[in-house]
Amino acid sequence: MSYDALVISAHPDDAETQMGGTLALLSDKGQPILIVDLTNGEPTEFAEPGIRARQADEAARILGVERLSLGLQDRFLADTLETRLRVAQLIREHRPRWVYSTGEACVHPDHAVMGSIVRAATFLARLGQWERVPGGELLAQQEAWAIERLFFPHCKMEPAWGDFAFAVDVSTVYERKRQALAVYQSIFRPQNDRLLTLYEAEDQYYGRMLGTAYAEIYRSASPLLVEDPTVFLPTIHG
Numbered sequence: 538m539s540y541d542a543l544v545i546s547a548h549p550d551d552a553e554t555q556m557g558g559t560l561a562l563l564s565d566k567g568q569p570i571l572i573v574d575l576t577n578g579e580p581t582e583f584a585e586p587g588i589r590a591r592q593a594d595e596a597a598r599i600l601g602v603e604r605l606s607l608g609l610q611d612r613f614l615a616d617t618l619e620t621r622l623r624v625a626q627l628i629r630e631h632r633p634r635w636v637y638s639t640g641e642a643c644v645h646p647d648h649a650v651m652g653s654i655v656r657a658a659t660f661l662a663r664l665g666q667w668e669r670v671p672g673g674e675l676l677a678q679q680e681a682w683a684i685e686r687l688f689f690p691h692c693k694m695e696p697a698w699g700d701f702a703f704a705v706d707v708s709t710v711y712e713r714k715r716q717a718l719a720v721y722q723s724i725f726r727p728q729n730d731r732l733l734t735l736y737e738a739e740d741q742y743y744g745r746m747l748g749t750a751y752a753e754i755y756r757s758a759s760p761l762l763v764e765d766p767t768v769f770l771p772t773i774h775g
């Protein structure tokens with residue numbers, strides 16, 4: 538199965554938290570999207586093992602995307618050769634044009650390693666000659682694949698970004714993002730969860746900066762290029 542986009546995250550709920558509104562918009566446009574959670578997200582504060590995985594599937598259904606988990610141990614995620622190769626394999630298997638992953642500066646060690654894992658994996662996925670690399674046998678059986686773009690949504694455990702490459706106006710689908718996050722009752726409280734309140738405040742803050750209700754922001758691994766600079770939406774301060 539090929540997907541237009543892969544969202545590669547440390548934990549079930551990261552993709553929703555960081556870019557749930559964008560995912561709803563893209564899936565509504567017909568983009569097939571796969572979320573890959575590298576860890577199992579266990580243990581959780583409020584539920585027995587296994588519940589979070591079911592909630593993650595429900596959140597993906599609400600957003601209109603698919604999801605799989607590599608099942609690595611939460612809290613122990615590391616930028617190892619094995620993880621890089623496993624992610625590169627997934628990229629070759631699903632041949633996405635766009636890859637999204639968590640940016641590098643983050644207090645959670647699982648989030649902090651995502652950027653280097655995914656930057657390396659997207660690069661390794663496009664290289665050939667793996668049959669000549671001891672340990673590279675798995676990639677030798679797949680065709681090389683070069684993605685078009687690597688984007689990093691803002692991790693909400695980081696301080697706010699003063700500059701970013703672009704923002705997506707997610708105002709029209711924000712209720713879907715709320716619903717997708719609300720199913721994670723293994724990690725969030727059913728009423729007035731403090732983290733969810735802060736997440737929403739961030740999306741409102743960036744929306745306010747740009748003159749809309751809610752926005753999700755992104756950095757890009759490389760400069761953006763357009764044929765037509767009129768594609769950009771107007772913002773409040775021009």
Ligand SMILES: [Zn+2]
Nearest residue numbers: 547548551648
């Ligand atoms: Zn996380």
